[in-house]
Amino acid sequence: MIQTEKQVYLVCSGDLRLSANQSCWAAQEEMEALLTKAIAQEGWTVKRAHEYNPEKKHGFIDSQRMGIEVFKNVPVDAPLIVAESVWQYTHHVLAGLTTHTGPILTVANWSGQWPGLVGMLNINGSLTKANVLYSTLWSETFTDSFFKEGLKKWLSTGNLKHDQSHVKDYSLIKIPINDQKTGADFAAEFKANKAIMGVFDEGCMGMYNAIVPDNLLHATGIFKERLSQSSLYARMLQVKDEEAEKVLQWLLQKGMTFNWGTDEATQLTRQQTLEQCKMYIAAMRMADDFGCDTIGIQYQQGLKDLTAASDLVEGLLNNTERPPVYSESGKELYPGKALPHFNEVDECAGIDALLTYQLWNKLGLSGENTLHDIRWGEHYTGEGIDDFVWVFLISGAVPAAHFANGYKDASSDRQPAMYFKLGGGTLKGVSKPGSLVWSRVYIMNDKLHCDLGVGKAVELSEAETKRRWELTTPQWPIMHAVLNGVSRDQLMARHQANHIHVVYTDSEEQAHRACRIKAAAMAGLGIDVHFCGDVDVKE
DSSP states (O other): OOOSSOEEEEEOBOOSSHHHHHHHHHHHHHHHHHHHHHHHTTTOEEEESSOOBTTTTBOOBOSHHHHHHHHTTSOTTSOEEEEESSOOOTHHHHHHHHTOOSOEEEEEESOSSSOHHHHHHHHHHHHHHTTOOOEEEEESSSOSHHHHHHHHHHHHHSOOOOOOTTEEEGGGOOOOHHHHHHHHHHHHHHHHHOEEEEEESSOGGGOGGGOOOHHHHHTTTEEEEEEOHHHHHHHHTTSOHHHHHHHHHHHHHTTOEEOBOSOTTTSBOHHHHHHHHHHHHHHHHHHHHHTOSEEEEOOTTTGGGTSSOSHHHHHHHTOSSOOOOBOTTSOBSSTTOOOOBOGGGOHHHHHHHHHHHHHHHHTTSOOOEEEEEEEEEEEEEETTEEEEEEEEEOSSOOOGGGBTTGGGGOEEOBOOTTTOTTOOBOOBOBBOSEEEEEEEEEEETTEEEEEEEEEEEOOOOHHHHHHHHHTSOTTSOEEEEEETTOOHHHHHHHOOSSEEEEEEOSSHHHHHHHHHHHHHHHHHTTOEEEEESSOOOOO
16 A cells, blocks of 8 residues: 555454443553554554543443544545454444445454454454455564554555465365255255244344345344334233243242342342243243344344343243243143254344254254354463363353253353343353354355354363353353364454354264265355365265
8 A cells, every 4th residue: 555654543443331331441452552563663643533532431332323423523545544352233334335446454353352363353344244344463563463463564564464374265166065965955945845944133243244134134034023112012011920930930939049139230139030931931922923034133222221131031932842832822832842942133143043943853863053253362270271262152042951960050140240231140150061163144245255164172170160261251251162173363354253152062073974965055055165174074
């Protein structure tokens, strides 16, 4: 690029919720100071495109309108850094980024404290979907050679590429004919049967990458039923107290723990849990009314101002063994089945959740699956492990089947007040060790794509698990994950979302076979598939 003045503009997208922006601002300030110092060492200066707001007590872009106004004062061809150390709403900056012609670099701090990595990955996936060119970097200290060399290259050329040698296109690989046929036959049946995706308000938290255009979705055989969270809340009000109590008693009898207190503002209360039980019943009844095969509840806008969190509900829906729910006329709904739920109305995850649940059941495997945030990770040595171990973490959607002893290993803690002012609990636990298949459906070049690979959930010591929880969000369910043949930086460079999908298999050999079949099934739905890492593509 031709740059006469060595100046880079900086913006940072934040949350919509004032409490979150205020709580996280100190971490953003610290990150920007380190980043600015690294840029100065390369002979460049940083111009912040928006100032700290003393009334709001933070310096984030906190609305789409503010973002549009900020970008009016950014030269359209200037080098631009989007710096993130927190969870953010991508639509705050997306409008400006789509028309920016200068080089764009997204940057995150390598920290689990606040979901900065998660926020950056959401921006990346959204920019990819929007066909906006960008480069990306991440660092813990902003002094490591990986970051410094990458920054220097971007400042001098306006472009930065990372190693993606772990990616192999499915179209160039010949998997065993039996696996290919199994996947293709499943896809043909799936498309012929058609399915309905119940969407309780679209576009959660500005996640543009999580919205699948109807024409792309219809090609897979899935069709949206657009539902309203106001209708869900209205349906909750019709659920009888005794019906909610039956759901709660079922969970207590299964051994689940609820860490109740009495302070509604700061603690989980029994009343909040009963509200969640009503939401669970109401969601099942609405899904049945509309014939939905999978549903997604947004919660963070609308419902967050009315009732307790949806997270316990999401985990229950994703489990085959769950409290029975009956219609008003007494018919049991979805008996003996999960109703796959895609957290935060991530429709890409919804495609994955439904296909995976049905395919795994067809293969004679347990189909319970979930998305997680790619929250953070560190190399770990001990307990027979010497590998990079990811912290996969999500506020909701994890089924009890992912815990070694099911509901007995599950607890419910109050959601953090800065995100969830009306409380409600999670379905918290530690994911059991075992082989898994991971994946992500995303949109690139106006087409659906899917990256997938194999890995394992590993067991860490109680002390290490507690340490990792305390460094992230201890109220949320956690998975200690190792991805076969995919390094930290390769995943960060390639992954097109804040979310990653996981499902267990009974053995490593079975994981490889199921991964191959799932790839064939995705391809049969017209999705461009890419194997990532060490997937055994031959029997």
